[in-house]
Structures are given as structure tokens and as C-alpha cells.
Amino acid sequence: MAVDQGIGARTAALQAERERWVSASVYTQPLFVEHAHGARITDVEGREYIDFVGGIGSLNCGHTPEAVVQAVQDQAARYMHQMYSVAQYEGYIEAVKRLCACHPGDGPFKGLLLNSGAEAVENAVKIARYATGRDAIVCFDQGFHGRTLLGMSLTSKPMPYKKGMGPYAAEIYRAPGPYPYRGISGEDALDGFRKLLKTQIDPTQVAAVIYEPVQGEGGFLPAPDGFIEAIFEICREHGILYISDEVQSGMGRTGTPSAIEHYGVSPDLATWAKSMGGGMPISGVTGRAELMDAVHPGGLGGTFGGNPVACAAAIVALDQVLDPDFQAHATAFGADLRARLDAIAERHDCVGEVRGLGGMLAMELVTDRATKEPAAAETGRIVALARERGLILMASGLYSNAIRVLVPLVATEQDLDEGFAILEESLVDAFAGR
């Protein structure tokens, strides 16, 4: 397999421009894209990469899916923007209708469209507060909910997401999140949640809990069996709303349109983004109709939320996510990824745990299986080595030592064979210090 000979001239020139003009606070890799399709990216040097990150879960349907590209081009030629409060268009309604079909449970559900995952989270919290007349929101350790003021306030990892950027939004309470590999079982986390409702905030003041069924940035931690169900029961008992943050775990990543569907719970509200636009920026909130209608007219919305071009893309992407054949494919695809990661774990002691749900999987790397010392430096080195060899990877997790796999669900057998070979080779070399 081809090993990179260093940064090319065009990349070096663009990197210099990037350093001159673009804020250093935005994290970047030394990779500039020329074009991309399926699970492959070609950079400005003409080098090809297999993409195991997929825009961090935004490309479940792959780069430049033909039907999405066509829908975008057709819509752009008709009109590109209106602002939904000024002049309505059918595409917005059609996109919301499909998003509501992704919301597990019997409904009736309604929705609204926004621009980003963080904005969806903001709106779900506004709706929950308004509908309940309560202020407090409970979130969980290892949770990530975005980079806006409220999003970072709900997020549990100070570096790099929060440090130095407070004061944080008020009335946020954080309970322990399950992390069985590091000693926090579902039962422990549940006890922590119950204790929080005794020691920190009375349940009658809590508007909602927000939780990712598979915590993404936190390290691909799926909720242990019974945890979501038990939290949901406690919420029911106290009139607390349950918000499922499906921004990273939704849109077929775990096989089904939402990840919470695996736990048999119908959340009051759900947040969606990333892959729902097939690569275009769009997000949404869905929920029980009476909640979604609670806020006075004009209380929700925004200039570009549900932009017509993004809606045209989302309609195609959502149709794919809702297609039972695609869901069956995504489920089988996830099982294949799992088998490949388990095989790597069997061969290498540095893999402490392979975990996840469906096609949302990661392996947590350690320097020693007994002590579970996080191998953060080696993980960073794997990412760098893999990039040089033509595979795009990204770390996640509280200790930045989990290699996540968010490869587009349309990746071919060849993409996976080549990608996993590079991943394993890079892992071996990173731990050997090469």
C-alpha cells in the first residue's frame, strides 16, 4: 500500500494560506480536498484517501450521492432561499414529515428545521422549558451537545470544548454517565441520577434530561441495557421530558433511523442533524405535537433554518434512511464493521475494548490491558500514520484514546478491506514507536 512521501507543494501552499487567514482555534488536519465520492476523498495533490470519519457522521449516505446532488442542483436553479417565515415552500413540509417518521413511537409528532446540531439542541431545550414551565436541564458525563453557549454548557469535556469560555448557561445539572469499561455501570449511573434529584435539584424543577443513546464525542459509549428505560420511567414519574440527542447516532448509523429505537423508548423530543442533509447543513427537532406547538408563534425559527436547497437534499437522504432495505444494509454493514474491529482486538493487546451499536463503533486503546492506561499519544500517532497511508481517522473519547469508525454506510468491500488494513498497520507501528 502506498505510503505518503510528505506534504505536497499545493497542500503546503494552502496550509500556509490557512495559517495566515483562518482562525487557529479551528482544529484542522493538513488535508485539502479536490473532490470526493462514496467513501473516498481525493486531495489537491491527486492522492486518494478512504474516509472512515465521514464528516464525523454527516455522510452516512456517502460523499456526493448522485440523487442528493441532483436534488440540490434542481432546487438551486429554482430558488435558493426564502426564509420560511417570509414565504413558505413544500420542501420544508416534506422534510419535516420524513423527519417525524424517524421519531420512534406512535405520535402524532411535529417538527421544525434549523441549521446545526447545536441549534437543534438549543431549540429542544427552549421547547422543553416553555412546555413545562421549568428551568433545569439534566445532562450526563461524557455527553457532547455542541459548541454554542448552551451546547458547551451541556457538554462534559472541558478541553477543548469549554475551558476559558464560561460563564456557562444556568440551570444545567450533570449526572454520571454509564461507562462500564471504566467502572461506571448503568446501575451506578442510575443511582447517580436518583441522587442528583435528591441532592442538587428537585425533580419538580427539572424540565428535561438530554442524553445521546450512543455517546459520540465521549467515546462511542452505548447506553447499557435498561439505563434509558429506567431514566425514562423516572422522568415519567416526575413530569420531566426526555430529549434524545440523535445528532450523531441517528440517520441509520445504528441501522434504524434513531438509535433510541433499540431501547424501545419513544422520547418526548429528539434532535437531528449531520447525515440528515446528505452533506448539506440542516438540522431539526421532532417531538410530541403538543410540545412542538407549545411555544408562541415566532418564538422558534431562524433565517436559514430549513433552507430550500438543504431541504431538497434532506428529502432524498431521509428517504434513504427510512427505506427498510437501506436499514437492513446498515445493520449488516454494522455487523461487518464489528467483526473486523473484534478481529483487530484479538490480535493486539493495545485494544482495551471494542464497543458501540450497529455501525457506530470505536475501539478504546490502552497502553496496558490490566491498568487500562489510556493510550492517547499512540492514538494520535495512529491517526497521523493512517493519513499518510491514505486513511482518514479521528479520535474521540474523554481520554482522546478511542478510534471511531463512522465510515459512510455505502462504503464498498474494497474500501473496508483497504481501510482496515491501513488501520491495523498504523496501529502496530504507532505502538512500536515507528
Ligand SMILES: Cc1ncc(COP(=O)(O)O)c(C=O)c1O
Ligand atoms: C450528539 C451531538 N449533539 C450535538 C452536536 C453538535 O452538532 P453541530 O456540530 O452540528 O452543531 C454534535 C456534534 O458532533 C453531536 O455529536
